[in-house]
Amino acid sequence: MSRMPLRPALAVAAGKAARLVTRARGGGSAFPGLIAERIDPGVLAHALARVTGGIVVVSGTNGKTTTTKMLVALLRAHGREVFTNPTGSNFTRGVLSSLLGEVGLNGRLRADLAVVELDEAHALRFAAAVPPTHALLLNVARDQLDRFAEIDHTARLLAQLGEAVTSGVVLNRDDAFVARIAGDLGPGVAVRYFGVDDSIADRLPELQEQDVRFGDDFAPPPAGADDVLLRPADDRSFEILLGPSGRDVVGPLALKQRGLAAMINATAATGMARLILGDTFDPGTAAAALAAVTAPFGRGEVIDADGAPLELVLVKNPAGFTVALGTYGGAPVATMIAINDDYADGRDVSWLYDVSFESLRERGVELTSGIRAYDMALRLDYDDVPVAAVEPDLAVALERFLADHRGEPGPDLLHLHGDDGAAQTACGPVQSAGLRGGGAMSQGSKGEVHVVHLYPREMSIYGDLGNTRAILTRLRRHGYSPVLHDHHPGADFPGQAHLLLGGGGQDSGQARVEADLAAIATRLRELAAGGIPMLMICGMYQLFGNAFVTVDGVTLPGLGILDVTTQGNAKRMIGPVVLDTEFGDVVGYENHSGSTRLADGQAAFGTVRSGFGNNGEDATEGARTANVFGSYLHGPILPANPRFADSLISYAAEHATGAPFAPADLDDDLADQARTRQVRRLLG
16 A cells, blocks of 8 residues: 655644644634645645546535535435535635545545535636536626626636536526536537526526626527426426426425525536436436435524524525525515625625615514624615614524514514524524614605616626615605616617716626717716716726726726726725715725826815725825716715715705705614714724
C-alpha cells in the first residue's frame, strides 16, 4: 500500500480536528475546510481523486439546496453511494468541511459519485481544483449584487462552469441566461434540458424575473426525448414527463414541500439523475424517492415549536420571495418575516422593493424581526400591509409570535426569513417583544402629479423601483393623485412630467437606453432648466453628467445636466452609506465602479460620513443642480429618507398645481427608526 503524502495527511488531520472542535462549539460549517485548505491547497482534488462515477455540481441562483438533496435521494434510491455537502454551506470550503467527515485516514473519499451544491462564484473555484463531469444549472436572477455586481456577471459565471464540464450538463430551457449556455460547451459534452410543459408556460413569471430579460428574442429550445418537463395537476401533485410526448412519466406524486418551485426543483433533479443513470433510471423508483425527500433546513421545513407547527421559508432575492408569496401569501396563516443583512446572504436589502407584498394585506404580518426589522416593516407599509409588531431581536420576536398564536385552530404558522441565521434562531431557544401601529392615507385629491420613470426595466436592477413606489404612495397619502408614466426606449416621451426618476443598471442596460436618451435629451434639458425635480441614481446619474470615460479610455458623452464626469474603474465601491445633507442624515447602499468628480462650482448632494461616495477620496456624494439630484445611493434612497422624498414631491406638486405644496401629517416613525438604527450601526 502506498503511503499517503505528508501534506495532504497533515491537512486532513488538522481539518478533522477543527471539525470536532467546531461541532462541539456549534461553530461555522466552513471553518474546518479553511484549515485543511490552508495547509494543502490540493487537498480537495486529493480527496475526490478516486470518485470515478461522476463529480456533479449543482449551481444557480435559487433552489440549489433543495435540488441537490433531491438529486442525491434519486441516485441513492438507484443504489449509488453518493457524497454530498448536506449543510447548505455552498462555498468550496463548505464542501471540503463535509468531505472531512467522510474521508478515511488516507484522505480519500469512497463513493460512486459526488454531488455538490455550490454558489456561482465558488463553483468555478471548485472546478479549477476538480473538473466536474456534470453540472446542473438552475436559473439566474438578482441575488447578492453586492457580491456579483451584475446579473450578466452571474450568467457569465455559470457559462464558465459549463465550459469546465467534461461529460454532460442539464440546463433550464425556460431561462434565457441558462439555456444559451448550450452554445458555450466543449465538444462531446451531452446537453439535456428541464423545464415546464407548455400547458403551464403562463406560470413562468412565478419562477423568473421577466423584467431583467428585456423582452429579447429568446425562444426555449424544443424539448427532446431525453429532456424532462413539469406538468402539475394541482398545487401539490404533479407528473414529470420523460420527453414531450408524455408517454413515460415520473409520478403522479406529491412532495413534502409545497409550491411550484419545489416541483421544478424535482424536475431538474430528475433530469440530471436520468442523464447519469441512463437505462438504469426507473420512473417508479424516482417517484418514491422524491416523495420521501424532507424539506432542507429552513426551506419549506415544518418544525414543532412548543406544539405548534412552524413552517420556515427562506427568501433572499426578488424571484425567491415572489415564489414564496405565490405559495404561501394567500394562506390564512400567521406570518413573521425576519430580515438580516449579513455578508453571506447579501448586505443590500434594496431588492425588497422589487417584490409585491399585496397578497399579505388581508391578514397582515404579525411581526418583523432581524437586523433590518424596521426596514422590512417600512417596505410592507409602502404596500399597505399592516404590521402588528416590530422586534429586531429574533429570539424575543419568535417567543412572542409563538405565544400569541399557541393553540389556535387551523393551519401552520409561517416564518419567512432572509438567511439561514434567522432560521437557526427559529429552531433554537426562544424568549418577549414590542408593538407598533400604522399610519393613515389622506382622502380626496389636491391635483394630479405626473411622475415619469425612465427605463424601469433596463435601469432598475438594484431596487430603485422602490423610489417610484415611495413617491406614488406618499403623493397619495399627502392627498394628491399620482399618474405614473413608464418611459421605455423608443417610446414617445410623456406630454406631462412633473417629477422624473431613474435608477441603476448593468452595462447591457445602459447600452439599450443610450440612443433613446440622446433622442429625448433636449426635452430633459428643458425640463431641468424649468425646475422640474429629478432624481437619478447610479447609472442614470452618470448618464446625466458630462461624460463617462471607460476603463479603456473611451469617452461616452452624457446629457450635461449635472456638471460631473465619471471614470470607470476595475474595482467597485460597495457598501452602506451615511450622508450629511440639507435634508438631515441620509442612508443608502452604494454599488458602483464609476469614480465621479464634480466640476468647480457643482454642488454635491451630500457629505460622506460613512462609505465611499462619488470617488472614495473627496467625501462628496452625488450632485445637485437646481432641482435635479444625482446619487449613487440605492437602498432604495427615498423610503427611509422621507424628508428628501417630500422635498421632491413639494417641487413636483407646485409645478403640477401652481399652488404651494400642502402636505398631510404622515407617520414616518418606521422610516425614522430604520434610518437612525442604520446610522448608529455605521457611525457608532
